[in-house]
Amino acid sequence: MTPLLAVEDYTLGYRVAGAVRPVLKRLSLAVAPGEVLGLVGESGSGKSSLAAAIMRALPRNAREEGGRIALEGQDLRGLPERALRPIRGRRIGMVFQDPSAALNPTLTIGRQVREVLRLHRGLNPAAAQAEALDILGHVGLRDPAAILRRYPHQVSGGEKQRVLIATAFATRPELLILDEPTTALDVITGARILELFATLLRETGAGALYISHDLALVAHVSDRIAVLRSGRLVEQGAARQIFVAPQHAYTRELADAVPRPERRLTQSTPGPALLELDGIGVTYGRKRLFGPAPAPTVREVSFSVREGEILGVVGESGSGKSTLARALTGLVPHADRLRLRGAVVGRMGRDYRRAVQVVFQHPDASLNPRHTVGSQIARPLRLFGGDVREVPRLLEQVRLPADYARRYPHQLSGGEKQRVAIARAFAARPALVICDEITAPLDVSVQATVIELLLELHRLHGTAYLFITHDLNLVRQIAHRIAVMQAGRLMDLQSDTAIAAGEGAPYTRALIDASPRLDLGDRP
């Protein structure tokens, strides 16, 4: 039987500054009709380049050096643009990572959906409208007629992704390419979207290539999984087996790096209250002369962080987690009472600034590109009275060579940059470090080493963490207590043992159920 999609011995490179940088190296894989092939790999492994190569949407500096990409035996390489048009969108459908970027913000959703139906199925306007209503109803959108009239910014991210999925399936494609379709969505929305996929794939019998860096998720949706590492296929096998019994050391390494709540990494016990929050509230924007006052982003949040405690804060995007972090570091004005070790904090003075440090999500943005690593780490030492000669020791503490002090941030990898940001936070010898989604932009194996480093520093200095994340599996591995936020409110605050025992508010349980977990069988 000919496979639906066959990639054979395919080699691809990008021409950068005169030299060709290889991206995919003699890659071979196949998708059978009705099969879902999961493609996993870390950033830079060539996943998205492969998707672009299949869609024939390669950038101008791409150089293909041999091999073939065949859809039902027909090589797509070298096909003229005219011949590709009826293939793209009709025979191969694609769903992108960010639904907001995939829809044109200046056209109504209706126009964009009808356009696809008109172009690929030759429907007249009335028939296209009827069909659009039908397919949107089919993907579980409540009021399709209203959605069609709206502009993309007027509907939620989950709704947008449903519209895109409906459109992708509307042309009855034989193959779907899904490039991280749930990464930009909330956990619960993402889980619903995945269910929708499974149903639609079953109904239409289409094959799919599911690209993601999230191993647990891929294991959940795929029949087979291929593991990619710097452009080479490392291993492929049945989805249930590949991580339970990996053949290749790299696959094992990847699987072991995925956070699993059963495997606790923290053993310490917290001390007395360190930082007490009493009704923190943050409102962005000012009240206008006419019109209502803006709604608060964080409302009346009260809890306390104990000495040496790792307190996880989870919630979906827009739940106010990051705003809370910004309020605690004094970056946004807030109405509240804060007590540090029992003393009321009025204006955030030197003592508070020193005791509470923050590490931001994107190390690219939190390190100044024009200062050397050394001078950035030395800055808190100068401010809070430390010795600048400590910089090599601080670098060593985050397992970076001392000569990195002379480098600039752009000469470092993402994980290394985040280590520098951590070293800078610890230079002030803080009592509490606020970690705002610090592992979100990192690959799973890098994430594991950063977490390991944080826990080691925790053991060494007894530092408390306010660990803000959307990854429940990760936070359940390390946190003593977990605070759950929704729409600016604190919904739940449970100890780790209570959560493991199945206690907690219904919303907490829903979040836990929606987080896909990687089942490794009885492998430790």
Next chain:
Amino acid sequence: MIETFRRLGRTPQGVLGLLLLLIVGLACLLGPMVAPFDPEMIDFMGRYAAPSTRHWLGGDQLGRDVLSRLLWGARTTVPLALLATLGGTIVGAVIGTASAFWGGRVDEAIMRTVDAVMAIPGLLLALLIVGTVGAGSLNAALAVAIAFVPSMARITRSVALSVRRLDYVGAALARGEGAGWIVLAEMLPNVVAPIVVETTIRVAFAVMLFATLSFLGLGAQPPAADWGLMAAEARRTLHQAPWTMIGPAGAIALTAIGFNLLGDGLRDALNPRDER
């Protein structure tokens, strides 16, 4: 820095601009040494001398050698234009960055003041300042610098606003850094790229503005060999001896074009997305 120059070398405008500026720079450095005559040597026999092997660019109404005057004049014209532009740029950049950093009412106040100053045309403002503090080369430089401040402040602010939102500024605030450090050390180094480009283009404006001021009799005073002054004096003798005008006008144009091309080249070279 070296990388920027390497990339600059790959843009045709950059190469041409650098070449022109090299000529101007050499004229500033070595001009007086290679000049065939004393710029103020009056030669009654050589009045309105046409370009010849003796006077390459001809002689003016007093028989002074135009080429020698141009070579000497480069020293007063170009460095003053650079000085004025740098002064205006630095002050404007600091004001713009500080305005973006503080935001809110302070920003509003600074920007509305800038708008008010910008409402007066640059030349008029310069005339006003020179008229108040008196004519002279240094005063003209001051006037040009002040005339450049508002627009530089505006350009810098728009770039600095996006830098203001980045986390390293947040991290500095969270550490309790002072406003001076954040504006000068954290934000300013990250907005230099567009400022450098704008500055090079503005040097050309400054050369022309200086020439205009000298032309109007408010900048350099006779018998100085300033290019603008030379053009002003040549106006009266344009019909008898057009070369007295062509020399200084050409020099001003070449310098202006050189800086403009360098600015264009730098804009491409400093754009990281431009794969060259």
